[in-house]
Amino acid sequence: MLHATDLAEDEYEDIYSGHLGRRTLPKLAIPDEPNDPRTVYALIRDELALDGNSSQNLATFCTTWTEPEIHRLMDDCLGKNMIDKDEYPRTAEIEKRCVHILANLWNRPSGARSVGCSTTGSSEAAMLAGLALKWRWRARRGTGRPNLVCGPVQVCWEKFARYFDVELRQVPLEPGATGLRPHQLSAHVDENTIGVVAILGVTFTCDYEPVAALAAELDAIQAGTGLDIPVHVDAASGGFIAPFVQPDLEWDFRVPRVASINASGHKYGLAPLGVGWVVWRSAEMLPEDLVFRVDYLGGQMPTFALNFSRPAGEIVAQYYNFLRLGREGYTAIQRVCLDTAAHLARRLDRLGPFTLLYDGRGGLPAVCYTTTEDAGFSLYDLSARLRVNGWQVPAYPLPPDRQETVVQRVLVRHGISREVIALLADDIRRAVKELTGTTAKRPHVGFHH
Structure with missing residues (x-):
C-alpha cells in the first residue's frame, strides 16, 4: 500500500493551499528556496490573466494571433x-x-x-x-x-x-x-x-x-x-x-x-x-x-x-x-482586414455623432474619427465606457496645432474577425445611447501605440 509519506512533497501539494499559494508572491527580493514549477507557473499565469484581452485591444498595431506552427x-x-x-x-x-x-x-x-x-x-x-x-x-x-x-x-x-x-x-x-x-x-x-x-x-x-x-x-x-x-x-x-x-x-x-x-x-x-x-x-x-x-x-x-x-x-x-502565405495569402488577409475596417466605418457613420477622419480605405486597416459638435459626450467618456466591456479603444488629441481635435482610432488586425468588430459596433451604439446628453467626465484614457 502506498502511503502519503512515500510521495515527494511536490507530488501531492495543492497549488493554492501549498506554502507558496497561500502567501502573496515575492516582489522585492528573490526567495531563499526553490518552488514547485507547476505552482509557480499557475500563480504567474493567474496574475497575467488579469491583463486585458489582447483580442479586444484595438489600440495596438502588433500581432496578437499566430498559427500553432509559429x-x-x-x-x-x-x-x-x-x-x-x-x-x-x-x-x-x-x-x-x-x-x-x-x-x-x-x-x-x-x-x-x-x-x-x-x-x-x-x-x-x-x-x-x-x-x-x-x-x-x-x-x-x-x-x-x-x-x-x-x-x-x-x-x-x-x-x-x-x-x-x-x-x-x-x-x-x-x-x-x-x-x-x-x-x-x-x-x-x-x-x-x-x-x-x-x-x-x-x-x-x-x-x-x-x-x-x-x-x-x-x-x-x-x-x-x-x-x-x-x-x-x-x-x-x-x-x-x-x-x-x-x-x-x-x-x-x-x-x-x-x-x-x-x-x-x-x-x-x-x-x-x-x-x-x-x-x-x-x-x-x-x-x-x-x-x-x-x-x-x-x-x-x-x-x-x-x-x-x-x-x-x-x-x-x-x-x-513568407513561405506559408505567399503574395496571395498576405493579399487575402490584408484585404479582409481593410474590408472589416470599412464595415466599422459605415456602422459608425450611420450612428450620427461621429465625423470620420479616415474610413479604412486607401491606407491601413483602421478607422479614425472624432465627435460632432453636438454629440453630447467626449471620446474620453466613450473610451472609458467601452473599457467596461473589455475594449481598449484609445482617445487622444492630434499633434500640435490640431490638439483641440480629439480622436479615436480602431485598428483591425489578422485575428480580429468581422464578428468581433460587429460586437464592438454594437457596444459603441449602446454606449452612445447611454452617454447621450451627459457631460460627466471620465478618467483620461491615453494613447497607445
Whole structure:
C-alpha cells in the first residue's frame, strides 16, 4: 500500500493551499528556496490573466494571433542568439533571405545590391536608417547642426533626434490634413537637412502620406537650390499592406529619392513581437563606417544594429509567414482586414455623432474619427465606457496645432474577425445611447501605440 509519506512533497501539494499559494508572491527580493514549477507557473499565469484581452485591444498595431506552427518554431529557436552568426549560420541565412524578399517586395531597382537587416522592431530600424542619413549628410557637408524634417511621427523619431543630436523639425498639421503635405517642405528644409521622413500609415490617423508627391517637391527644391535631400519611408505598418492591396501606389524604391525603408514584421507583417526590418536602396546608401563585420564560416558577414543579443525565433517566424502565405495569402488577409475596417466605418457613420477622419480605405486597416459638435459626450467618456466591456479603444488629441481635435482610432488586425468588430459596433451604439446628453467626465484614457 502506498502511503502519503512515500510521495515527494511536490507530488501531492495543492497549488493554492501549498506554502507558496497561500502567501502573496515575492516582489522585492528573490526567495531563499526553490518552488514547485507547476505552482509557480499557475500563480504567474493567474496574475497575467488579469491583463486585458489582447483580442479586444484595438489600440495596438502588433500581432496578437499566430498559427500553432509559429509557436513551435519559436520554441525551437528559444536558445538561439541571433547575433551569433557563426554558431547559427542557417538562421543567419534565413535573415538574409528575408531582407532580399523585402527588397524585392519594395521594388528595389533592377541590378541594385540592396542591403538591410533585422531589428528588435521598427523603432530600432528607424534609428538605424536615421543614422545612415546623418552619416551621409556628414560626408557631404560636415558643418552645422543636422536636422530631420517630418510630419506627425511616432515617438521613436523623437528619441532618435535626442539620442543622436539631430534637430527634429516636425511640420505642423494643417487644418483637414492627416499628415505632411508637399508644399510645406520648402519652409523647413535647408543645407543641414539629413532627410525627410514620409510615413506610410500615420500613427495618429492611419492614413498614408504622399511619398511620391513629397519626393517630387524635393526634386523641385533641388532644381532651385541644389539641395539633394533623400527620403526615408517609415512604413512600420504600411510596408506590409501597400504591396499586397495597393500595388499601384508608388511609395517604395520605385521613387528614386527613397533611400531606405523600415517596417515592423510584428505588425502587419504578422510575425510575433518583436522583429523589425530596414532595407537600403543600395549598398552605397549605408555608410561603411556604420557596418561591423563578424566571422562567418571562414568569411565575414556585415552586421549593423543597436541591439547585440536578441532571439532568433521572430525572424524565423517571419520567414515562415513568407513561405506559408505567399503574395496571395498576405493579399487575402490584408484585404479582409481593410474590408472589416470599412464595415466599422459605415456602422459608425450611420450612428450620427461621429465625423470620420479616415474610413479604412486607401491606407491601413483602421478607422479614425472624432465627435460632432453636438454629440453630447467626449471620446474620453466613450473610451472609458467601452473599457467596461473589455475594449481598449484609445482617445487622444492630434499633434500640435490640431490638439483641440480629439480622436479615436480602431485598428483591425489578422485575428480580429468581422464578428468581433460587429460586437464592438454594437457596444459603441449602446454606449452612445447611454452617454447621450451627459457631460460627466471620465478618467483620461491615453494613447497607445
